[in-house]
Amino acid sequence: MTTAPPAVPAEASRPAARGRWAPLRPLVLRLHFYAGVLIAPFLLVAAVTGLLYAGSFQAERLVYDHELTVPVGERELPLSAQVAAAREARPEGTVTAVRPAPEAGATTRVLLSGVEGVDPGHTLAVFVDPYTGKVRGALEQYGSTGALPLRTWIDELHRDLHLGETGRLYSELAASWLWVVAGGGLVLWFSRRRALRRVRGTSGRRRTLGLHGTVGVWTAAGFVFLSATGLTWSAYAGANIDELRTSLGQATPSVSAAVAVGEHAGHGTAAGTGGTAGHGVGLDRVLAAARAKGLADPVEIVPPAGADSAWVVRQVRRAWPTKQDSVAVDPATGQVTDELRFADYPVLAKLTRWGIDLHTGVLFGLANQIALALLALALILLILWGYRMWWQRGRGSAFGRPVPRGAWAEVPPYLLVPALAAVAVLGWFVPLLGIPLAGFLTADIVLGEIAYRRGRRAYGRAGGVK
Numbered sequence: 001m002t003t004a005p006p007a008v009p010a011e012a013s014r015p016a017a018r019g020r021w022a023p024l025r026p027l028v029l030r031l032h033f034y035a036g037v038l039i040a041p042f043l044l045v046a047a048v049t050g051l052l053y054a055g056s057f058q059a060e061r062l063v064y065d066h067e068l069t070v071p072v073g074e075r076e077l078p079l080s081a082q083v084a085a086a087r088e089a090r091p092e093g094t095v096t097a098v099r100p101a102p103e104a105g106a107t108t109r110v111l112l113s114g115v116e117g118v119d120p121g122h123t124l125a126v127f128v129d130p131y132t133g134k135v136r137g138a139l140e141q142y143g144s145t146g147a148l149p150l151r152t153w154i155d156e157l158h159r160d161l162h163l164g165e166t167g168r169l170y171s172e173l174a175a176s177w178l179w180v181v182a183g184g185g186l187v188l189w190f191s192r193r194r195a196l197r198r199v200r201g202t203s204g205r206r207r208t209l210g211l212h213g214t215v216g217v218w219t220a221a222g223f224v225f226l227s228a229t230g231l232t233w234s235a236y237a238g239a240n241i242d243e244l245r246t247s248l249g250q251a252t253p254s255v256s257a258a259v260a261v262g263e264h265a266g267h268g269t270a271a272g273t274g275g276t277a278g279h280g281v282g283l284d285r286v287l288a289a290a291r292a293k294g295l296a297d298p299v300e301i302v303p304p305a306g307a308d309s310a311w312v313v314r315q316v317r318r319a320w321p322t323k324q325d326s327v328a329v330d331p332a333t334g335q336v337t338d339e340l341r342f343a344d345y346p347v348l349a350k351l352t353r354w355g356i357d358l359h360t361g362v363l364f365g366l367a368n369q370i371a372l373a374l375l376a377l378a379l380i381l382l383i384l385w386g387y388r389m390w391w392q393r394g395r396g397s398a399f400g401r402p403v404p405r406g407a408w409a410e411v412p413p414y415l416l417v418p419a420l421a422a423v424a425v426l427g428w429f430v431p432l433l434g435i436p437l438a439g440f441l442t443a444d445i446v447l448g449e450i451a452y453r454r455g456r457r458a459y460g461r462a463g464g465v466k
Helices: 024-054 056-063 079-089 149-160 168-190 204-231 237-247 283-292 347-359 365-393 413-429 431-453
Strands: 094-099 108-113 123-128 135-141 299-302 311-315 326-329 336-340
Touching: 024 056, 024 149, 024 168, 024 365, 024 431, 056 149, 056 365, 079 094, 079 108, 079 123, 079 135, 079 283, 135 149, 149 168, 168 204, 168 237, 168 431, 204 237, 204 347, 204 365, 237 347, 283 299, 283 311, 283 326, 283 336, 413 431
Parallel strands: none
Antiparallel strands: 094 108, 094 299, 108 123, 123 135, 299 311, 311 326, 326 336
16 A cells, blocks of 8 residues: 555544554554655656556567567577677677577577677677578667567666666665555554445545555555565665675575686687687587586576686576576586576575566566556555545645644553664665655654644644654
8 A cells, every 4th residue: 555544533543453552553544644645656656667567578579579580490500600690790799698599480699798889788689580590680688588678668767767876766765665555554454443444335535545445455465575576676775685695695696607727728718709610619519518407498608708717508587487597518628517406596595586577577477467567556546546535634625634743652662662673673774764764753753843842732632742
């Protein structure tokens, strides 16, 4: 849930649930309200751009059909011949990877870096017909999922609004607060009397609140998941998560590409040559060695980085079941020097991989993308309903007053102190949650103190903030 239902008079909003947690409800309500009002614009942008991204996979296949697909032929050319055709058409830059056609009727991608006019963080993908060797075109590519210009543009819009590292703060802010708003909404909804949760037969603000709460309850788990997985590759919280995983021995491993430099030194593939027939054992033997170890398509072949490095062949299938095995192949002998199986990844490394792939819509393909689109639509509706409730609280002519101050004063110390400690730890670990929260609290306390000193009475049972 993205915006808090604005408070109603105390007698109408008093929770049915009793017990020691009841005093927390007004505090949760105030946090949910302010987070909804102030963070909702960032969440709305994330939801709209996320909705666009969910549809970008299908759009990419339609827009770049000529580059991605070819008529199925009788026999594929050797991979080295396909790379040679790509280099003849585009001799500039350096070959940094090759992705053989993953299925019948698909093209081979030869990836070039250092090409003039191509973003330094991207590569130029040259698409080759594996049956004829004809080059079908060349497009800029980004990321491990092979995003082409359309999907890359939408992805960067969702991630940083095309503002670079500064823009990433918006998406991290949204991810940092989404789970808080969703969790707070769940607490508020289930603490209401059952009779007040109905939608049917209601109207006005009551109906809006019912729609907001009902849809929010059904989608809250999805929002918490999106928040958690989005933070795993964010700038600040993501760095803390990586550090924690490393300290626990749960970092994502990588295959060792080191080879001994001995009598074969100088005979391996030169770095960045793409493994043409005149260098080392060649691409075809490297691919054959990987196939012998069970690496099925789709795979990516990375040339040696230097004289003491091996070829690396890795599976790049992110759909379920995930294929992420990799091997290193000696460029001088064609022998596999190291293997890494996805089954041997640490538990947190696997969960991180699956979480990111589910978040980006690739783990379960079209069904995954439809689910993401529905979550994005739900988030948009929840935000609009939240603002509508605030407006309706002002009797339809202006936004209503904020939730009363002073709710924290009613929380017993045995609940307040642990809660503050937990918030402090979370705020340190997720700084774009902690810093804005500290700012909200500071501004709220200062404004409350000013109002109190001027003799203005605050709304609510708690009176002013002292």
